[in-house]
Amino acid sequence: MLPDSVRIVEVGPRDGLQNEATIVPTPSKIEFVNALVDAGLTEIEVTSFVSPRHIPQLGDAAELAGALSPREGVRLSALVPNARGLERAREAGIRRIALFTAASDTFTEKNIGMTVARSLTVFGEVAHLALEMGISIRGYVSTAFECPFEGAVSPQRVLEVTEQLLALGADEISLGDTIGVAAPTEVERLIELLRRRVPLGRLALHFHDTSGTALANVVAGLSLGITTFDASAGGLGGCPYAPGAAGNLATEDLVYLLQRMGIHTGVDLGRLAQASAIIERTLGRRLPSRQLQRLGAASAAETRNRSATRGTSREAGGGDVAGDPAAGTPTRPR
């Protein structure tokens, strides 16, 4: 049985932009987030309150969060690494935080400088403070299928970390296929185990499309009753473990699939593509989302047809086509 509707957690402004080499200026980020809200996204992870030395791409966290005005029915969240980050997030008006750990020690040590156990101790304090402030908590369990350093990760280990994060007061756990290698059978095996101990409504799936399996994995999750999925507008972000390969599942591609399956998302695909176009312009390159490229090609063809019917044959055959953005579509850098 498939669900009637799905919640999408948009992670492009945080998970996407932190993995881009170019630092996007704050005004473009504000425009981007507002456009995502206009497209109908109601849960957006907007930034991370980490040290700008570690992630310069998100060095404007306080400025960005402070500039985004709250809108009815929209929840803007931010990742925080420690109590200091929590305090900065609270000052900037953030009411929901995300805590980031993983199911493998080597990954967390390289990524956040702590073992999984140590991260849960640190997050215990952060979670306690957050809940006292009335701030809600989402938890991430990264490397839920495979670790880039340790290889396969056991579902039992994912269950343990998930339960520990829930015990700290997180109301939702996002399980990440960090290196984008999982297949639907692995998603089934993991969810079958977790559902014995964790309510399905507390689980979200965060897929990367590095191996082209992200949407197949979404369908596996849907058929087991998962109704929350993370995605990144345009497929923003890339994969830090496979340079040039796709990373985060693109929100456009997820929305297209769900709409086509008759599952409600509340997101307008055309408006979402407009939001991603803001970032494409800033980065000066095409983003990998298939639907974004399809919509771009369709609107370019429409413009071409309109100008061909409007102009004389000479004008349409000469100047217009040469100036057509679709004619000179740049190849995406590898």
Ligand code: MG
């Ligand atoms: Mg990701």
